[in-house]
Amino acid sequence: MISIIICSADAEELKQVSKNIDQTIGVPFEIIGIDNSEGKRGICAVYNEGKRKAKFDILCFMHEDIEIKTENWGNILLNIFSENKEIGVVGVAGGGYKALAPSGWYCVEYNSPDRSFQNVVQGFKLKNKEEIHAYHNPYLQKLSEVVCVDGMWFCARKNVLKDKPFDEELLRGFHGYDVDFCLSIFGKHKIVVTYDILMKHSSEGNFDREWFETILKLHRKWNAHLPLTTTKIVDEKVIYLTEKRAIKNVVEQMLEWGYSFGEIQKMLLSGAKSKRMPLRLFFKGYIHLVEQHFGFGE
Structure with missing residues (x-):
């Protein structure tokens, strides 16, 4: 009932996350692990291939350095989609404001509770820091509507991607795909963060000049429509x-x-x-x- 698509750079990590999924998901599933260990293809191209291969109606795109902590999370996810037909994307971290200034899925300078919504155990590979439980649910909601979700893990209805695939022509690397995809469907489908599925993400991301170059491309595409916010009274x-x-x-x-x-x-x-x-x-x-x-x- 859930097709899980993973762009794999490490066969051992793919093996570990596949075992974790099998032990926790609680519903029928398939894992479409696509080997990209040599890094010759961008993540958008890999995800589009996974979408074409998927046999189920709910697609889950996730990094392989993740450990899902919640038992029967597949049922939780399917219930979210079945109970609200307007929801097109579900993530576990996201931002309620997408800045015009070049940025990722949240804006540090936005001084509002809507800056971020998340429930993630964040690990660190690049910094010598202890893992933290990043929990921010300012309105004590079951679901929070956002503009963009973090690409570490998000799920979408297959029919949403039919008209709006990942932009593999513009984004040929490994950054920006999550923001770009969300902006392509924002206003047409609801994008939400759930707090009922907890996972550990072992890496914090590398926001360097290479990442920023991709963000500049993405903004040239979307600047006419930015900034965007889910805040009702702006x-x-x-x-x-x-x-x-x-x-x-x-x-x-x-x-x-x-x-x-x-x-x-x-x-x-x-x-x-x-x-x-x-x-x-x-x-x-x-x-x-x-x-x-x-x-x-x-």
């Missing part, structure tokens, strides 16, 4: 101040990574396509770029 001043802080931080990060003045200017001009944000936001960003690049005001 304070436009809060949104503007959030974006101003976020864009200034992006400018500083791009300078730190060695982007040229022209490349950062291109990022700002791309953001000016937004139908929601006033042009003064980009003048603020440009002034900040000039000040930071030439050292004015120091």
Whole structure:
């Protein structure tokens, strides 16, 4: 009843997660583990192949460095989809605000409970840190509606992907696929986070310049529609101040990574396509770029 699609880089990790799924899912399932250990294909291409092979109506896309802690989680998932036909995607971590400023599935600068919703045990491979239980359910809900989910684990109805497959032409690597897919269906299907399925994710992700290059591509595609939020009553001043802080931080990060003045200017001009944000936001960003690049005001 659930087709689980995994882009596999490590045969031993695939073996371990397959055993974990078998012991915890509690419903009929299939695992479509696609070997990509040499990294020759992007994750979007692999996931589209998995979608074509899947025989069940609910598709689960997940990383292989995951251990699901919840027993009979398959029944929980199927009940979520069966009880609300408007739901198209279910994840365990997601953000209720997708910034116009280049970013992932949540915006650090958004000072609101809607910034993130999650129930995940987060491990660390790149940093010497103890694992943490990241639980944020500010409204004490069973399900929280979000704009985007984290790609570590999310499930979707197969018919949702029929018209909106993963964009393997634009995204040829291993980043941005989760945000891009969610933005492609946002407003057409509900995207939610459940707190009833707990799992451990062993890696925290590497948000480096390679990741950011993908995010820039993704934003050039979607900037006209951003920012987006699930907040019912939106304070436009809060949104503007959030974006101003976020864009200034992006400018500083791009300078730190060695982007040229022209490349950062291109990022700002791309953001000016937004139908929601006033042009003064980009003048603020440009002034900040000039000040930071030439050292004015120091």
